[in-house]
Amino acid sequence: MRTLHRTAEAETLFRAALSIDPDHSASHNNLGNVLKDSGALDEGIVHYRRAVQSDPGNVVAHSNLAYALTFQSENGEAAFDECRRWSARHEAPLRATREPHANDRNAHRRLRIGYVSPDFRDHCQSLFTVPLLSHHNHDQFEVYCYASVERPDALTQRIAAYADVWRDVHGFDDGRLAQQIRADGIDILVDLAMHMADGRPLLFARKPAPVQVAWLAYPGTTGLDAIDYRLTDPRLDPPSNDTLYSERSLRLPDSFWCYDPLTDQPAVNALPALTAGHLTFGCLNNPCKLTDRTLGMWAAVLREVPRAQLLLMAPAGNARESLAARMERQGIDIQRVRFVPFRPRAEYLRTYHEIDIGLDTFPYNGHTTSFDSLWMGVPVITRVGETAVGRAGMSQLFNLGLNEMAAHSDDAFVRLAVELAANLPRLAGLRQTLRSRMAQSPLMDGARFAGHVETIYRQIWQSWCA
Numbered sequence: 506m507r508t509l510h511r512t513a514e515a516e517t518l519f520r521a522a523l524s525i526d527p528d529h530s531a532s533h534n535n536l537g538n539v540l541k542d543s544g545a546l547d548e549g550i551v552h553y554r555r556a557v558q559s560d561p562g563n564v565v566a567h568s569n570l571a572y573a574l575t576f577q578s579e580n581g582e583a584a585f586d587e588c589r590r591w592s593a594r595h596e597a598p599l600r601a602t603r604e605p606h607a608n609d610r611n612a613h614r615r616l617r618i619g620y621v622s623p624d625f626r627d628h629c630q631s632l633f634t635v636p637l638l639s640h641h642n643h644d645q646f647e648v649y650c651y652a653s654v655e656r657p658d659a660l661t662q663r664i665a666a667y668a669d670v671w672r673d674v675h676g677f678d679d680g681r682l683a684q685q686i687r688a689d690g691i692d693i694l695v696d697l698a699m700h701m702a703d704g705r706p707l708l709f710a711r712k713p714a715p716v717q718v719a720w721l722a723y724p725g726t727t728g729l730d731a732i733d734y735r736l737t738d739p740r741l742d743p744p745s746n747d748t749l750y751s752e753r754s755l756r757l758p759d760s761f762w763c764y765d766p767l768t769d770q771p772a773v774n775a776l777p778a779l780t781a782g783h784l785t786f787g788c789l790n791n792p793c794k795l796t797d798r799t800l801g802m803w804a805a806v807l808r809e810v811p812r813a814q815l816l817l818m819a820p821a822g823n824a825r826e827s828l829a830a831r832m833e834r835q836g837i838d839i840q841r842v843r844f845v846p847f848r849p850r851a852e853y854l855r856t857y858h859e860i861d862i863g864l865d866t867f868p869y870n871g872h873t874t875s876f877d878s879l880w881m882g883v884p885v886i887t888r889v890g891e892t893a894v895g896r897a898g899m900s901q902l903f904n905l906g907l908n909e910m911a912a913h914s915d916d917a918f919v920r921l922a923v924e925l926a927a928n929l930p931r932l933a934g935l936r937q938t939l940r941s942r943m944a945q946s947p948l949m950d951g952a953r954f955a956g957h958v959e960t961i962y963r964q965i966w967q968s969w970c971a
Contacts, residue, residue, distance in 0.1 A: 513822030515539045530560035537569060543824030544792030544831075546576055564707060567591050568700035575725050576793050579868040581749040581892040588700070588728025589751065596710040596729050603731075606715035608692055610970040616962060618646050619691035619714060621682075623653040623675075623703035625664045627850075629873040630697065633721055636763040636951030638667035642959060649689055651682065653703060660767075679708040686713035693962055696732060697721045716969050719752055723872070724761055724893035726750040734965055736958070737761055740900035741893040749892070755961050759947035760904050761897075763954035764876045770851070773882040773940055774858045776933040784926050787816040787860030787883070789853065790874045792828055794866035800835040802888065802918050803864055807837060809923040815842045816860055818853075857881035861932055862925055870897040879905070879943055882936035886925065887911050888918045904948045905939075 519536035522529060533556035540549035550573050556566035571591050574584040620638070624630040641648050650668040653675050654661055665671040670689070674682050682705070686694060694714035698704030699722035709717055712731045719727050720736040727735075728751050735752040738761045742754050778784045786806065788795075795817075807813055815837070819825045821844075829839050845856060854877060863878040863885035865871055871878070875885045875898055887898025889911050899911040910925075912918035925932065943949055 512539050512543045512820045512824050516543070516823060528555075528559045530556045530563045530566060533559060534563065534566035534569060537566070537573070541569075541573055541576075541793045542791065543820060544795055544828045545824070546573065546793045546796070549573060549793070550577060561594060564595050567595065568704060568706060571728065572700040572723070572725075573793075575723060575892070575894050576869045577796075579891060579895070581725075581746070584892075585726055585728065585749045585751075588726050590728075591700075591706070592710075592728045592730060592751070595707065596731065599707070599710045600730075603712045604687075606687075608690060608715050612967040612970040615644070616646050616692045616966055617649060617690055618962060619649040619651060619686055619689070619694045620697055621651045621653070621694065621705060621708065622697035623655070623705075624698065625650060625652045625661050626654050626656065627658050627660045630721060631660050631664065632764055632767060632873060632876070633762050634664065634697065635667075635767065636765045636949070637955050637958060638664060640951040640955035641667070642955070643669060646959060646962065649691060651686070653677075653705065655703075679705055679711065682708055683711040683713040692716060692966060693718060695720055696727065699723065699725070699727050716965055718755075718965070720761075724897070726752060736961065737893060738900055740903050741896050746891075746893065755965070757954070757957050757961070759954070759957065760900055761893075762872070762876070762901075762948065763951055764880070764943070764948050765951065766877070766880050768851075771855050771858070771881075773936060776861060776929065776936050777859055778861045778929055779933065784810060784813045784861050784929075785816055785859060786810075786813055786862050786864050786922070786926075787857070788864050788866065788871070788874075789816075789818045789856060789878070790866050790871045792817075792819045792824065794869050794871070795828065795831075796867065797831065797835060798868075798915075799866045799888075800832050800837065802867070802915050804832075804836040805915075805919040806864065806922045806926075807841060809919065810926045813841070813926060815864075816856070817842060817844055818847060818856070819844050821846055853877075854881060857883050862886065862922065864922060865898045868892060868895040870895055872897050875901055876948070879939050882939045884910060884925065884932070884935050884939065886918060886922045888915065889913050901948065904946050905942055 516539045522532040533552045537549040537552035553570035571587045578584050647669045649670045651672050651674045691714040693716045696719045701722045717732045718734045719732050724741050734755050737754050738757050860883050863883050865887035867888040868890045889899045
C-alpha cells in the first residue's frame with residue numbers, strides 16, 4: 506500500500522499490528538517508512554529506532570534510520586554517528602571473511618568498473634546514471650552492471666545496452682553476489698544505493714573489490730570502512746566537511762550530478778503569473794523534507810507576498826491533514842495552499858506549468874526535484890546548509906551561473922524569494938532560457954562528466970597499485 510501511495514491505510518494497518526505486538530521490529534520499520542514518506546519525519550525516526558532496539562540485527566531498519574537522519578540533522582553529526590554504529594554492528598562481523606584481492610596491479614591497463622543498483626529502471630536515479638554509463642570510454646574501462654531490479658522495464662533494457670557485461674542479480678544474496686564480483690575480477694566497485702531502499706551495504710562490507718566507491722544515492726556517508734571513497738564536488742563539500750565521512754571525499758570539479766531528463770516533453774510554458782493574476786510558489790519535494798524550519802521560512806515569504814499561493818505535493822488523507830496543521834502552526838494560511846498527489850513522471854513535470862518560483866527545503870535540499878524544476882523553467886530559491894545534502898541547491902545554481910539565488914541565512918532566503926516574486930520580467934526571461942542554459946552547462950554534459958569520473962577512477966586505481 507505504501508508503494509501505491511495508500512499511506513493512510515498502510516499507517517492504520519501497521520499501528521494495528523503494533524497494538525498486538527508492540528515490539529515487532531518489522532512493523533515499527535514499516536510504520537517508520539510510511540510516516541517518513543507522509544512528512545511525519547520525526548515520528549518516523551522514533552519508529553526506526555524502536556525497530557532497531559527491538560531487533561538489533563534488523564539491517565534494513567538500521568539503514569532506514571541512518572538515511573532518515575540525513576533529513577533531520579542540520580550539521581550531519583547525528584547521521585554520521587548512526588552510520589558508524591551501523592558499521593560496528595553489521596560490518597564488523599564480516600571483516601574476518603574478507604580475502605586478499607588478486608587483481609593485476611598494472612596501473613595503466615583497462616579497468617573493470619562494477620556498478621551495483623536496484624534502480625536500473627524507471628527511477629529518478631536513472632536521470633543521473635544514464636549520462637555517465639552512456640559516455641564511458643570502453644577502450645579504457647570495461648563496465649559491469651549488477652542489477653538488483655525487482656521489476657525490469659524499458660529503461661532497464663536501455664541501461665543494459667551501455668554495459669559491457671550486464672548481470673541480473675535480483676535473486677542473489679549478498680554472499681553469492683560478492684563471490685560473483687570476485688570471480689568477475691572487478692577493480693573498482695561503485696555503490697549507487699548506499700543506505701537507501703534495497704541497497705546492499707552488507708555486500709560492500711564483504712569488500713568484494715579492492716577499491717570501493719559510493720556515489721549518487723545521496724551525498725552522504727555509508728559509515729563503512731570497506732568503502733574507500735565517495736564522490737562529491739567542491740560546493741557540496743568544503744574540506745571542513747571531511748570529518749563527517751568514513752570515506753575519503755573525492756571532488757569532481759563541476760558537479761556531483763549530471764542530469765538527463767530522458768525526454769524533451771513537456772515543453773516549457775509561459776510564466777503562469779502573467780495570466781493567473783497571482784504568483785505561485787511551489788515545492789514538489791517529498792513531504793519528509795518539509796521541516797518546521799522550512800515551513801517557517803515559507804510563511805515569512807507568503808506574508809511578504811500577500812496575494813501569492815503555494816503548491817505542494819503530498820498524499821491525501823492523514824498525511825496531508827497533518828502537514829496542513831503544521832503549516833498553520835507556522836503561520837501559513839492554509840487557504841493559500843493547494844496540494845496535489847504524487848503523480849507519474851510526465852504528469853508531475855506538467856505540474857511545473859503551474860509554478861512560478863520554486864522554494865527549496867532545509868536542511869535537506871531538493872536534488873532531483875530541483876533539476877526537474879530548473880529543466881521546466883522554474884528557478885529555485887535555496888537555503889544553503891552545513892551538510893552536503895543541504896548544499897545541493899547551491900551546487901546546482903553555481904553551475905548555472907545563478908549563485909544569487911542561494912541564500913546563506915533564513916532572512917536572506919525570504920528576501921531573495923520576495924525580490925524575485927516582484928520581478929515578473931526577470932521570471933519570464935528565466936523561464937524561457939533556463940532549459941537551454943542547463944543543456945549548455947556542466948550539469949548536462951555527459952561526456953565531460955564521464956571524463957572527470959574516469960580520471961578519478963584511474964587515480965584511485967593507481968593509488969591501490971602503488
